[in-house]
Amino acid sequence: xxxxxxxxxxxxxxxxxxxxxxxxxxxxxxxxxxxxxxxxxxxxxxxxxxxxxxxxxxxxxxxxxxxxxxxxxxxxxxxxxxxxxxxxxxxxxxxxxxxxxxxxxxxxxxxxxxxxxxxxxxxx
Amino acid sequence: xxxxxxxxxxxxxxxxxxxxxxxxxxxxxxxxxxxxxxxxxxxxxxxxxxxxxxxxxxxxxxxxxxxxxxxxxxxxxxxxxxxxxxxxxxxxxxxxxxxxxxxxxxxxx
Numbered sequence: 156x157x158x159x160x161x162x163x164x165x166x167x168x169x170x171x172x173x174x175x176x177x178x179x180x181x182x183x184x185x186x187x188x189x190x191x192x193x194x195x196x197x198x199x200x201x202x203x204x205x206x207x208x209x210x211x212x213x214x215x216x217x218x219x220x221x222x223x224x225x226x227x228x229x230x231x232x233x234x235x236x237x238x239x240x241x242x243x244x245x246x247x248x249x250x251x252x253x254x255x256x257x258x259x260x261x262x263x264x265x266x267x268x269x270x271x272x273x274x275x276x277x278x279x
Numbered sequence: 280x281x282x283x284x285x286x287x288x289x290x291x292x293x294x295x296x297x298x299x300x301x302x303x304x305x306x307x308x309x310x311x312x313x314x315x316x317x318x319x320x321x322x323x324x325x326x327x328x329x330x331x332x333x334x335x336x337x338x339x340x341x342x343x344x345x346x347x348x349x350x351x352x353x354x355x356x357x358x359x360x361x362x363x364x365x366x367x368x369x370x371x372x373x374x375x376x377x378x379x380x381x382x383x384x385x386x387x388x
Binding site: 190192199200201202205214216217250255262263264265266267269270271272 | 312320324365376377378381382
């Protein structure tokens with residue numbers, strides 16, 4: 156059974172940092188692009204970043220470029236999101252999600268499995 | 280950036296058909312995916328590549344895409360279909376690359 160379990164969320168002051176983790180199981184993690192998607196309270200879904208199977212390609216939404224870093228450790232079946240210089244508008248539930256298609260060289264397939272999310276609150 | 284527009288809400292009686300639209304410039308030239316999200320839960324992929332259904336998704340869910348509008352159709356609506364629905368495309372020339380629609384709340388009367 157495919158499982159994605161996020162952790163690392165919490166309350167942080169503006170300007171602070173937080174590192175989210177996503178533990179994957181039930182599939183060959185190293186074969187898939189992986190994404191982070193967030194959802195502000197009462198709002199819609201917003202894709203944040205994704206990373207290629209071997210970590211060689213990473214893409215970000217403009218609003219987090221230079222502040223967030225996506226990474227992965229295939230030996231540990233884990234996905235990460237390092238978030239620096241956090242702002243109030245980064246407050247959201249953060250989901251990790253798996254691309255549908257394994258082994259694909261280009262990003263952009265639909266997201267077929269999602270974790271339950273971890274809440275990040277940026278407030279003083 | 281590429282914009283996907285959905286109606287905020289759709290109401291439907293049990294047993295009837297719900298149609299949720301997703302408007303975007305020449306969206307028919309892109310692949311559209313649909314997600315269902317119930318309160319407090321993670322999104323679930325219900326339709327991908329315009330009209331394909333993942334395993335476990337009822338045949339009552341179907342999709343189409345042409346011109347400037349993609350449509351998710353839920354036939355024989357059940358109470359359990361009440362949820363938010365989001366369309367999504369991938370556009371490597373846009374920011375962000377994964378573009379989600381504004382979301383539609385489906386209410387079963």
